[in-house]
Structure formats: C-alpha cells, structure tokens
Amino acid sequence: MAMRYFCWEDKNIGGYCLTERGATTLEHGGGVTRVQAGTNSISTIDVEAEGLELVECGTITQLNLYNGVPDMKRLTRPLTITNCNINMSLRGAGAFLDHEALTFTNAAVPMFAGGGLPPAL
Numbered sequence: 001m002a003m004r005y006f007c008w009e010d011k012n013i014g015g016y017c018l019t020e021r022g023a024t025t026l027e028h029g030g031g032v033t034r035v036q037a038g039t040n041s042i043s044t045i046d047v048e049a050e051g052l053e054l055v056e057c058g059t060i061t062q063l064n065l066y067n068g069v070p071d072m073k074r075l076t077r078p079l080t081i082t083n084c085n086i087n088m089s090l091r092g093a094g095a096f097l098d099h100e101a102l103t104f105t106n107a108a109v110p111m112f113a114g115g116g117l118p119p120a121l
Contacts, residue, residue, distance in 0.1 A: 015030045019034070022042055025042075028049045035055060038056055039056075042061070047063075059081070070086075070092050077101070081108075087111045
C-alpha cells in the first residue's frame, strides 16, 4: 500500500518526522525529517524542515531540499537519488552532493536563497 506522509509543524516549535516505510510522498515543514525506510523507496520527498537525516532507504525518485541541514552521518548503505533540487545556501549542501554513498542519476539542480533557480546567463 502506498503511503503519503504530511508532517507540518510550527517552525518555531519544531517537530520530528520519522518514516520507516516507503511512501509516495513525504512532506515535512518543521523540525527534523528522518528517513529510515530500509530498502523501501520513496517517490517524492519535500523538505522545508530544519534538517534531513538520511539513515537508509531504497531509491528516492525526487528530493526537494528547500531548507534544513542534510545529515548523512548515519547512512547505512548506498542510496540512489534520481532527481534532486537543493538549496545551495544550506550549510552542508556541498558535502551532501559529494557524499560517497549517494548516487545521483541526473545532475542535481541547485537552487538559491528563496528556493529559486539560478538566474539565466
């Protein structure tokens, strides 16, 4: 059964969202998002939270990291991310993209403050 998670907390209070299963959509708007889904895949992850903690997961099809600090300290196995939009102004964004256990099928799309794409040249 496909699961859809919405975890929206008051950003001033914080919160914690943990998924231990696969999902079609995981959206989190405050606190820390922890993905501990074993070998289960997640279609879309939208993070506007304070942090994204990747522990284990099958393939992530679309990862949108608008806000928060990416944390892979507890990542237990290689992880494939098909498409990734990441706010490059986040602390740790560069280390996230260069992490040895992460494979990006398509090149990550950098976003900048305010969530927008880089200006056209």
